[in-house]
Amino acid sequence: MSKQVWKGSALLAPVPPALVTCGSGEAANVLTVAWAGLVNTRPPRLSISVRPERHSHPLICESGEFVVNLPTEKLVRAVDWCGVKSGRDVDKFAVMHLTKLEASAVGCPILGESPVNLECRVFQRIPLGSHDLFLADIVAIDVDEALLDGSGRLCLEKAGLLAYAHGEYYSLGRRLGTFGYTVRRRKNSTRR
Amino acid sequence: MSKQVWKGSALLAPVPPALVTCGSGEAANVLTVAWAGLVNTRPPRLSISVRPERHSHPLICESGEFVVNLPTEKLVRAVDWCGVKSGRDVDKFAVMHLTKLEASAVGCPILGESPVNLECRVFQRIPLGSHDLFLADIVAIDVDEALLDGSGRLCLEKAGLLAYAHGEYYSLGRRLGTFGYTVRRRKNSTRR
Numbered sequence: 517m518s519k520q521v522w523k524g525s526a527l528l529a530p531v532p533p534a535l536v537t538c539g540s541g542e543a544a545n546v547l548t549v550a551w552a553g554l555v556n557t558r559p560p561r562l563s564i565s566v567r568p569e570r571h572s573h574p575l576i577c578e579s580g581e582f583v584v585n586l587p588t589e590k591l592v593r594a595v596d597w598c599g600v601k602s603g604r605d606v607d608k609f610a611v612m613h614l615t616k617l618e619a620s621a622v623g624c625p626i627l628g629e630s631p632v633n634l635e636c637r638v639f640q641r642i643p644l645g646s647h648d649l650f651l652a653d654i655v656a657i658d659v660d661e662a663l664l665d666g667s668g669r670l671c672l673e674k675a676g677l678l679a680y681a682h683g684e685y686y687s688l689g690r691r692l693g694t695f696g697y698t699v700r701r702r703k704n705s706t707r708r
Numbered sequence: 709m710s711k712q713v714w715k716g717s718a719l720l721a722p723v724p725p726a727l728v729t730c731g732s733g734e735a736a737n738v739l740t741v742a743w744a745g746l747v748n749t750r751p752p753r754l755s756i757s758v759r760p761e762r763h764s765h766p767l768i769c770e771s772g773e774f775v776v777n778l779p780t781e782k783l784v785r786a787v788d789w790c791g792v793k794s795g796r797d798v799d800k801f802a803v804m805h806l807t808k809l810e811a812s813a814v815g816c817p818i819l820g821e822s823p824v825n826l827e828c829r830v831f832q833r834i835p836l837g838s839h840d841l842f843l844a845d846i847v848a849i850d851v852d853e854a855l856l857d858g859s860g861r862l863c864l865e866k867a868g869l870l871a872y873a874h875g876e877y878y879s880l881g882r883r884l885g886t887f888g889y890t891v892r893r894r895k896n897s898t899r900r
Binding site: 517518519520521522523524525526527528529530531532534550551552553554555556557558559560561562563565584586589592593596597599600601617620626628629631632633634635640642644645646647649651653654655656657658659660661662664670672673677678679681682683684685686687688689690691692693694695696697698699 | 709710711712713714715716717718719720721722723724726742743744745746747748749750751752753754755757776778781784785788789791792793809812818820821823824825826827832834836837838839841843845846847848849850851852853854856862864865869870871873874875876877878879880881882883884885886887888889890891
């Protein structure tokens with residue numbers, strides 16, 4: 517293939533267009549954050565990046581807490597709308613019919629409609645330019661029981677997760693393999 | 709829906725199972741990094757997390773450079789295999805028939821088979837536990853010309869990008885919407 521060289525831009529894809537809840541009580545808000553990623557396995561940690569001018573930025577700074585609610589195909593309208601509207605102007609939960617439920621470890625709500633909620637506590641904020649990076653511990657997870665099989669295993673493939681790539685929302689498509697599948701049939705070579 | 713509360717774990721999904729190239733010349737290596745994400749728009753910045761015991765970790769520390777090569781469905785075997793094998797033991801480019809091409813702005817190679825290569829320069833390393841977080845500027849991008857339309861626009865939906873969720877590799881599925889689609893029909897309400 518022949519390549520063109522472009523200047524740098526934010527073109528990593530796909531990324532998770534997460535519905536992030538923050539604040540508490542009547543002041544709670546929900547916004548869409550696609551600049552999110554896992555950063556550490558033990559302890560489990562993730563990052564989100566939020567523009568300082570967003571209504572949610574001071575809410576996250578003040579409480580040091582937020583929840584990453586995994587998005588699904590059914591939530592795509594809410595995902596898009598909560599990314600372009602501001603909690604300064606409107607109650608996004610009410611307009612999008614999103615249910616605030618009590619979290620187990622943080623003071624901000626989790627979204628009832630999201631099948632997996634990652635409750636997070638910030639341990640570092642790093643200003644990077646247009647966005648501030650919030651590094652956070654994942655302190656608890658809320659999982660929809662409908663996604664658990666008989667042995668209690670999480671069948672996340674049933675969730676209908678949503679991906680974001682270059683300005684477009686996608687469903688997940690075909691399952692192409694499981695981590696380690698290329699070495700699993702050979703004896704003594706599986707590494708994790 | 710009814711929810712179970714679990715202890716925290718690294719359950720954000722989907723994430724990009726990126727093929728990261730690093731090092732240079734004969735010492736170049738490629739590894740798979742799913743703990744990757746965008747962290748800033750202006751200037752364009754991303755992060756990857758790498759375990760200190762990985763062969764690539766000192767290569768990235770020494771040069772301060774790496775390339776995030778976007779994975780495609782055709783590369784799923786290489787993505788999996790390069791995540792479980794070590795460059796200490798084997799030339800992963802040779803075994804997986806991956807082509808090293810010269811980057812434009814960094815000293816490590818880009819992968820010819822990947823349609824989009826993000827050339828990155830590290831500006832901060834943060835040890836987080838099992839992984840070190842590398843924060844990096846995206847200093848140049850190499851784009852497959854076959855993905856450009858007549859007006860030079862990148863049609864990333866043609867690339868067949870790969871996603872990773874809870875230990876499984878997926879293709880991207882149906883396109884469900886474009887950023888801002890929920891407000892675009894209403895006058896004077898589009899915000900970016």
